[in-house]
Amino acid sequence: MKALRWIVAALLGALFSVGLALSGMTQPSKVAAFLDVSGAWDPSLALVMVGAIGVYLPLQLLIRRIRKPILADGFSIPQNKSIDGRLLGGAALFGLGWGAIGYCPAPAITSLAVGGVGSLQFVGGMLVGVGAHELWRARAARSARSSRPEGGTEGLAEQSI
Amino acid sequence: MDRMNAAALATPLAGGALIGLASAGVLLFEGRIAGISGMLAGVLSPESTAERGIPLAFVLGLVAGGLAAFMVSPGAFGPPMLRSPLALVAAGLLVGVGTRVGGGCTSGHGICGIGRLSRRSIVATITFMATGAIAALSVRLLGGGA
Numbered sequence: 001m002k003a004l005r006w007i008v009a010a011l012l013g014a015l016f017s018v019g020l021a022l023s024g025m026t027q028p029s030k031v032a033a034f035l036d037v038s039g040a041w042d043p044s045l046a047l048v049m050v051g052a053i054g055v056y057l058p059l060q061l062l063i064r065r066i067r068k069p070i071l072a073d074g075f076s077i078p079q080n081k082s083i084d085g086r087l088l089g090g091a092a093l094f095g096l097g098w099g100a101i102g103y104c105p106a107p108a109i110t111s112l113a114v115g116g117v118g119s120l121q122f123v124g125g126m127l128v129g130v131g132a133h134e135l136w137r138a139r140a141a142r143s144a145r146s147s148r149p150e151g152g153t154e155g156l157a158e159q160s161i
Numbered sequence: 162m163d164r165m166n167a168a169a170l171a172t173p174l175a176g177g178a179l180i181g182l183a184s185a186g187v188l189l190f191e192g193r194i195a196g197i198s199g200m201l202a203g204v205l206s207p208e209s210t211a212e213r214g215i216p217l218a219f220v221l222g223l224v225a226g227g228l229a230a231f232m233v234s235p236g237a238f239g240p241p242m243l244r245s246p247l248a249l250v251a252a253g254l255l256v257g258v259g260t261r262v263g264g265g266c267t268s269g270h271g272i273c274g275i276g277r278l279s280r281r282s283i284v285a286t287i288t289f290m291a292t293g294a295i296a297a298l299s300v301r302l303l304g305g306g307a
Contacts, residue, residue, distance in 0.1 A: 002214065003250060005190075005191070005214075005215050005218075006214055006215060006218040006305045007188050007218070008186075008188065008191075008193065009190075009215045009216070009218035009219040009222065010218040010219065010222035010225070011220060011222060012186045012190070012195075012222060013183075013219035013220060013221065013222020013223040013225075013226060014222040014223070014225055014226030014229070015182065015183040015186070015222075016179070016180055016183035016184070016195070016222070016223060016226065016268075017221075017222070017223040017224075017225075017227045017230065018179060018226045018229070018230050019176045019177065019178070019179025019180035019181075019183060019225030020176065020180060020227075020300075020303065021176070021226075021230035021231070021234065021237040022172055022175055022176035022179060022230070023172065023173045023175075023176025023177055023178070023179075023180065024172060024173055024176065024204070024214065024235055024237070026227070026230075026238045026239070027237065027239035028239055028240065028241045028242050029239050029242065029246050030239075030260065030300050031297075032242050032297045032300070032301070035290065035293040035296070035297040036242065036294060036297035036301055037294055038298055039297075039301055040254045041190035044169075044173040044230065045173070045242045047170060047173035048173045048174075048176055048177035048242070048261070049271060049272065049275075050173040050177060051175065051176065051177020051178040051180070051181060052177040052180040052181035052184070052276075053177075053181065053223060053272055053275055053276045054177070054178065055177075055178045055181030055182050055185065055275070056181040056184050056185055056272055056273060056276035057218065057230065057275075057276040057278075059181070059182075059185035059189075060185060060188055060273075060276055060277055060279045060289055061190075062186050063189050066189075066266060069188070069189060069190055069191055069192030069193075070189055070190045071185045071190045071191060072190070072191045072192040072193070073192075074189065075188075075193075076183070076192055076193050076196060077192075077193075077242065077277075078194065078264065080264065080281070080306070081279075081280070081281055082281070083280065083284050084263055085300060086262050086263065086264070087232065087263050087281060087284065087285055088263075088284070088285075088288055089259075089262060089263070089279060090258075090260065090261065090262030090263025090264065090285075091263040091270070091284075091285040091286075091288035091289040091292075092199075092255055092258065092259070092288055092289070092291075092292045093255050093258060093259030093262065093263070093265075093292075094255065094259030094260045094263055094266060094277060094289045094292075095256050095259070095284055095288065095289030095290065095291065095292030095293035095294075095295075095296065096229065096252075096259070096292045096293070096295070097251075097253065097254070097255030097256035097259060097296070098252075098256055098267075098289065098296070098298030099292065099293030099294060099295065099297040099298075099299075099300070100242065100243060100248065100250040100255075100296040100297070100299070100300050101241045101242050101243055101248070101249065101253075101254070102241055102242045102297075103241055103252075103253075103258075104193055104197075104256060104266050104267045104268075105197040105198045105266050105267075105268070106197040106223065106268050108226070108253075108256075109197065109220060109223045109224060109227070109235070110222075110225050110226065110227035111218075111227055111238055112227065113224050113225075113227055113228040113231070114227060114228060114231040114238055115236075115238065115240070115241075115295040116202045116240070117235065118218075118244060118247075118249055119241065121246050121249035121250050121253065122241060122249045122250070122252060122253040123264075124250060124253060125249065125250035125252065125253020125254040125255060125256075125279045126201070126253040126254070126256050126257040127201065127205065127253075127257065128253070128254060128257060129254040129256065129257020129258040129259075129261070130198065130201045130202055130205055130260070130276050131205040131255040131257075132199070132257075132258065133202070133208065133257070133258055133261040134202050134205050134206040134208075134261070135207060136205065136207050137206075137221075137261075138207045139199070139204055141208075143202045144227055145202065145297070
């Protein structure tokens with residue numbers, strides 16, 4: 001069963017990356033031309049999002065009605081609704097890195113085998129960033145569990161590391 | 162001229178549709194948001210244990226699909242906007258940390274989050290688009306390519 005899940009996941013990843021390549025988003029110059037609204041504006045990324053959301057929105061409405069996903073034991077949809085400093089600060093930082101280079105996570109990984117040393121360096125930095133954050137979060141969760149009876153992770157922002 | 166314009170509109174829409182379809186597939190089969198930064202976190206997190214294989218398989222699929230697409234159409238890929246290794250690693254760090262602190266990226270917030278009309282994701286997307294615009298403009302004005 002696990003092998004089936006891996007195969008399906010790999011096929012979905014391949015479909016995703018083919019879509020990315022088709023959409024032009026594996027060309028950082030197109031991304032930069034979209035984000036740089038004051039320059040020679042290229043609206044392509046907006047069309048990519050329209051195409052993607054146009055397909056995803058109705059499908060997710062249907063999919064949410066089923067009792068259980070086809071392979072996994074249950075749905076794991078984030079429930080956090082708060083618009084806080086972490087959301088804004090994190091998104092702001094992400095945008096800076098994205099706009100400077102023209103890569104966000106998916107196109108960077110899609111380009112990994114063919115993008116040369118530049119994409120390797122970017123993905124390397126990205127993996128270090130993600131890994132460091134996950135390490136920090138695991139440590140913060142552990143100390144929250146040991147110091148408080150409720151052991152929740154809501155107070156992470158206040159924890160000093 | 163008309164055909165060129167139609168093609169220029171069609172491939173981003175069609176590519177986007179495939180991305181949306183793949184993302185819906187992740188929801189349908191695995192019950193999860195197809196957020197690539199989240200997938201990376203799933204692979205790298207010290208807490209993951211049993212669930213590491215599935216996001217890893219997806220990520221490997223991304224790489225394989227990219228390779229296949231390149232073999233069919235190498236022109237679909239282009240170089241990053243900056244060449245300096247320091248800039249690339251630093252930007253990668255910003256993206257890696259920022260997407261996790263902010264809880265998502267262009268796929269997680271921009272497609273899946275907006276696709277389920279999440280106010281949080283809409284705000285996040287506007288935010289990273291805004292700072293993305295600032296960064297892209299800055300790189301252009303500062304000459305880029307360094």
